[in-house]
Amino acid sequence: TMPTMPNKPKILLARAIFPEVITHLEQFFDVESNQDDHIFSSTELIEKLQDKDGLIATGSEPVSAEVLRACPRLKAVCNQAVGYNNIDVAAATKAGVMVTNTPDVLNETTADFGWALLMATARRITESEHWLRAGKWNKWRFDSFLGADVHGATLGVIGMGRIGQAIARRSMGFDMQVLYHNRSRVSPELEARANNARLVSKEELLRQADHVILVLPYSKASHHTIGAAELAMMKPGATLVNLARGGIVDDVALIAALREHKIAAAGLDVFENEPALHPDFLTLSNVVLTPHIASASEPTRRAMAACAAANLLAALLPAAAGALPPN
Numbered sequence: 131t132m133p134t135m136p137n138k139p140k141i142l143l144a145r146a147i148f149p150e151v152i153t154h155l156e157q158f159f160d161v162e163s164n165q166d167d168h169i170f171s172s173t174e175l176i177e178k179l180q181d182k183d184g185l186i187a188t189g190s191e192p193v194s195a196e197v198l199r200a201c202p203r204l205k206a207v208c209n210q211a212v213g214y215n216n217i218d219v220a221a222a223t224k225a226g227v228m229v230t231n232t233p234d235v236l237n238e239t240t241a242d243f244g245w246a247l248l249m250a251t252a253r254r255i256t257e258s259e260h261w262l263r264a265g266k267w268n269k270w271r272f273d274s275f276l277g278a279d280v281h282g283a284t285l286g287v288i289g290m291g292r293i294g295q296a297i298a299r300r301s302m303g304f305d306m307q308v309l310y311h312n313r314s315r316v317s318p319e320l321e322a323r324a325n326n327a328r329l330v331s332k333e334e335l336l337r338q339a340d341h342v343i344l345v346l347p348y349s350k351a352s353h354h355t356i357g358a359a360e361l362a363m364m365k366p367g368a369t370l371v372n373l374a375r376g377g378i379v380d381d382v383a384l385i386a387a388l389r390e391h392k393i394a395a396a397g398l399d400v401f402e403n404e405p406a407l408h409p410d411f412l413t414l415s416n417v418v419l420t421p422h423i424a425s426a427s428e429p430t431r432r433a434m435a436a437c438a439a440a441n442l443l444a445a446l447l448p449a450a451a452g453a454l455p456p457n
């Protein structure tokens with residue numbers, strides 16, 4: 131007779147994922163996947179997790195105290211994201227559930243995208259393309275689509291973590307000055323690598339920066355870091371990029387500031403209540419809108435998936451994880 135396999139831990143993959151990740155995980159786990167990519171409600175999540183030891187989630191699934199309380203077998207929640215504001219970490223800790231994220235693997239890709247958004251916003255790339263596609267280009271004009279300069283300007287980075295540092299480093303090529311605001315000062319070595327970034331108050335940064343980029347995690351403390359009062363401090367020609375999370379910016383206040391040209395333009399990859407956008411964003415020409423894709427390069431999304439899978443293995447089967455070569 132065949133030796134019986136010991137029971138594998140059971141896991142749920144909350145969203146569609148690269149097939150090779152499923153094949154890899156099936157070596158170690160009894161996997162329930164969700165390749166039709168339906169987003170589970172809290173009720174569905176609770177139902178699916180009754181017999182599960184682990185969950186691979188994304189920012190779309192609310193792993194709330196209620197969900198954690200209702201799933202006593204759960205031991206690990208591994209987010210396929212660096213942000214983890216969808217998870218109640220305090221409730222997880224209390225319940226003995228390990229929580230992991232995917233730091234580092236997306237730093238450079240996300241910083242690249244921050245620059246794409248900043249440049250598109252400052253130089254009015256999507257606005258002018260829409261105009262061109264609408265058949266409105268009938269002559270070259272000296273004063274068409276005048277934008278803000280990026281080179282030689284002052285960059286304000288709010289949130290000087292790994293992604294903020296990667297963004298600041300790239301500004302060396304544009305001969306920029308960098309101001310940053312952060313919970314604490316980063317080391318002088320890291321400041322030097324980040325184009326000699328200088329720590330200032332949020333107010334000073336907003337008053338002096340020509341381009342402000344938000345790369346801080348969302349929490350109750352960072353809710354509406356940028357609201358009407360902060361927008362009023364910015365230069366009239368300034369641009370704002372949000373690469374981090376909806377809710378860090380007060381969208382209603384931003385819409386008013388853009389409409390009244392209190393600032394020149396904004397580039398947004400994230401929104402309050404996404405994927406539902408405040409409809410007024412769609413009526414404004416001085417905003418660049420992208421659907422939360424800053425880390426979405428092919429290699430980086432694969433690296434994020436591999437990282438989450440490795441985290442789950444380390445959490446539920448540490449002995450097996452130790453036997454694998456590092457990825």
Ligand code: DGY
Pocket residue numbers: 188189210211212213214236374425
């Ligand atoms: C992240 O990694 O936090 C991105 O926002 C994708 O969810």
